[in-house]
Amino acid sequence: MFNVDIIFCIFAIVFAIFKGLIDFKPIKEKIRLTKEQQRKSIKHGYLYELMIGIKNQKELMIYRAFDFLKQKWKLEKVEYDKTEIHMQKINSKFNRVQESMSIVFNALIIIIFANLVKENNFTIGNYVLITMAVNVTTSNIYHLINQLAQMLENYTHYETVHGTAYYSEKYIETKVEGTEKFKLQNQIKISNLRFTYPNSKTEALDGIDLLINKGDTVVILGENGSGKSTLIKVLLGLYQVRSDSVLIDGIPINQFNKNSIYKKVSVVFQDYIQYHTTIKDNVGIGDIENYKDSNHMYKVLRHVDIKLNNNNLETKVGYIDEESINLSGGQWQRLALSRFYFKKNPEIAIFDEATAALDPMTEVRHFNDILTQCEDITTIIVSHRVGIAKRADKIVVMENGRILEQGTHTELIEIKGTYYNMWMTQKEWYQEEDKVTADVKQSVLN
Ligand SMILES: Nc1ncnc2c1ncn2[C@@H]1O[C@H](COP(=O)(O)OP(=O)(O)OP(=O)(O)O)[C@@H](O)[C@H]1O
Ligand SMILES: [Mg+2]
Numbered sequence: 001m002f003n004v005d006i007i008f009c010i011f012a013i014v015f016a017i018f019k020g021l022i023d024f025k026p027i028k029e030k031i032r033l034t035k036e037q038q039r040k041s042i043k044h045g046y047l048y049e050l051m052i053g054i055k056n057q058k059e060l061m062i063y064r065a066f067d068f069l070k071q072k073w074k075l076e077k078v079e080y081d082k083t084e085i086h087m088q089k090i091n092s093k094f095n096r097v098q099e100s101m102s103i104v105f106n107a108l109i110i111i112i113f114a115n116l117v118k119e120n121n122f123t124i125g126n127y128v129l130i131t132m133a134v135n136v137t138t139s140n141i142y143h144l145i146n147q148l149a150q151m152l153e154n155y156t157h158y159e160t161v162h163g164t165a166y167y168s169e170k171y172i173e174t175k176v177e178g179t180e181k182f183k184l185q186n187q188i189k190i191s192n193l194r195f196t197y198p199n200s201k202t203e204a205l206d207g208i209d210l211l212i213n214k215g216d217t218v219v220i221l222g223e224n225g226s227g228k229s230t231l232i233k234v235l236l237g238l239y240q241v242r243s244d245s246v247l248i249d250g251i252p253i254n255q256f257n258k259n260s261i262y263k264k265v266s267v268v269f270q271d272y273i274q275y276h277t278t279i280k281d282n283v284g285i286g287d288i289e290n291y292k293d294s295n296h297m298y299k300v301l302r303h304v305d306i307k308l309n310n311n312n313l314e315t316k317v318g319y320i321d322e323e324s325i326n327l328s329g330g331q332w333q334r335l336a337l338s339r340f341y342f343k344k345n346p347e348i349a350i351f352d353e354a355t356a357a358l359d360p361m362t363e364v365r366h367f368n369d370i371l372t373q374c375e376d377i378t379t380i381i382v383s384h385r386v387g388i389a390k391r392a393d394k395i396v397v398m399e400n401g402r403i404l405e406q407g408t409h410t411e412l413i414e415i416k417g418t419y420y421n422m423w424m425t426q427k428e429w430y431q432e433e434d435k436v437t438a439d440v441k442q443s444v445l446n
Contacts, residue, residue: 004116008109008130012137015105019098019138020145026090027149031156033090037083044076054319109134182260184347184378186249188212188235193245195234204230206401212394217371217379219389221422222398228382229270231398232352235380237261266346268354270382272336274327276318279308279335286339300341303369304334305362333357337366341373349374352382386419386426395419 050056051069060066109131116122193208205227212218220228233239234246235253243252253261266286275282283300284291297313309315309325316324317335327335337354340346351370355363367388370379381388389395390409397405397412397419405417412419 005130005133008134009137011109012134013141015101016138016141017145019101020142020149022094022098022101023146023149024152026094027153027156029090030087030153033083033087034157037080037087040076040080040083044073044080047073047076105138178255178257180251180256180260182248182256182264184214184248184264186214188378189247189250190235191245191247193231193234193241195230195239195241203401205234208401208403210396210403210406212378212380214378215376216393217374217381217391218394218396219392220380220382220396220398221384221386221389221419222396222404226398227401228398229352230401232267232350232380232382236265236267236350264347265350266340266343266348267350268336268340268352270352270354270356272333272354274318274332274335276320276324277316278313279306279315279317280313282317282335283338283342286342287344290342290344296344297342300338303341304338306331306334306338329357330359330362334362340370347377349377349379351380353384354381356384386422389419397422 047069051060051066051073060069113122113127113130117127188211190208190210190212193205193210194203195205196203208227208231210218220231222228230239234241237253237256237258240254243254246253248256275285279301280291280297283297290296294313298311301308317327318324319326333355340349340351340354349370355366358366363385367385370381371388371391381392383389393408394406395409395412396403397417399418405412405415405419407415409423413423
């Protein structure tokens with residue numbers, strides 16, 4: 001009886017290990033398919049959102065693009081469904097193999113028992129006892145191996161999601177979070193800064209050298225695609241770069257704790273978010289810690305000239321609620337700017353084309369306002385408008401990921417290069433603008 005127990009025990013362990021190992025076999029293929037599924041679901045999901053998005057309706061109607069997009073969506077959906085079916089097939093194929101193994105194993109046990117009963121007078125009680133023991137052993141060992149296979153699969157998914165995003169806009173944050181608390185006491189030193197987007201062959205930043213002193217106002221000018229926004233994102237620690245290429249008072253930027261950077265910085269991005277919730281959210285997100293400071297919020301809203309329904313901060317804006325009021329492009333941009341004004345005591349202010357949607361008079365007012373408010377803090381302004389540059393401590397002209405010229409307005413006018421040409425071309429606008437500024441000042445005095 002003892003020998004028979006050992007034989008059944010070994011038999012059960014070997015079977016469970018084999019059955020479990022089968023779970024490891026399709027892992028690679030399943031991971032590949034899951035990645036493919038995620039990529040494809042983003043594509044057809046995006047097209048679906050594009051078609052049903054309320055703000056897209058007018059353009060789709062005018063261009064009569066709805067059927068065209070629907071067709072594209074269908075094709076993407078079919079592709080996605082194919083991957084889904086492939087995944088189901090793999091699962092059922094391996095399940096079938098495991099079920100067949102179980103059938104053969106159970107049949108073998110019955111046959112062995114039948115012989116044992118015939119030769120050794122085994123009772124039904126022995127049979128029940130041993131088959132139960134065999135089943136429990138097999139099932140426990142199998143589940144152990146199955147869980148290991150699941151863990152391996154899940155871990156690989158986790159690594160994929162954390163390592164790279166499925167969208168092309170990838171924020172490759174440094175893997176190890178820095179511990180230093182962010183503080184700017186003297187200067188930001190950028191030397192030989194290079195950055196290439198993972199899905200691109202050309203360098204978006206190609207050897208940038210730049211010194212920004214604490215309290216300086218730096219204006220970055222340059223054609224579309226010259227690398228201005230990329231440089232801003234690198235300075236915010238959103239992209240990983242060589243550790244010695246951006247130093248804050250001699251300390252590599254990736255040694256700082258990200259949250260401590262974000263606490264001190266106020267940014268208005270070129271592609272700022274329109275929060276389709278309430279005015280309160282749109283302003284308050286600029287400084288979550290002071291979200292409840294309604295008095296400050298009212299002041300900021302008056303400053304950016306946003307009117308509220310019945311003085312109510314909960315006024316809904318956007319498209320997604322029946323009571324919401326829609327805003328114009330310029331009003332949304334004013335709300336984005338309000339997030340800067342709402343942030344208390346930032347040490348660095350960054351504006352990436354933050355006023356492009358404003359009417360000229362409001363733009364001049366805000367630029368002057370920003371420059372006055374930011375007099376004591378380090379300010380970086382990306383703009384296509386040369387007029388703003390005149391008041392900067394440093395003007396940087398970028399082209400194809402490189403810095404073409406840098407210096408003060410007077411220095412750059414003297415060398416008669418790209419800035420000079422930009423200035424000469426846009427000069428008339430700024431003479432106009434100076435007049436607008438004078439008018440604004442006059443109207444304030446009156
Ligand atoms: N997520 C991305 N993936 C790949 N390439 C990118 C990505 N974002 C920007 N680029 C490329 O990097 C280069 C610099 O882009 P960037 O947005 O920094 O230019 P910019 O000077 O801010 O232009 P603009 O004045 O139009 O805002 C461009 O050639 C652009 O195509
Ligand atoms: Mg840009």
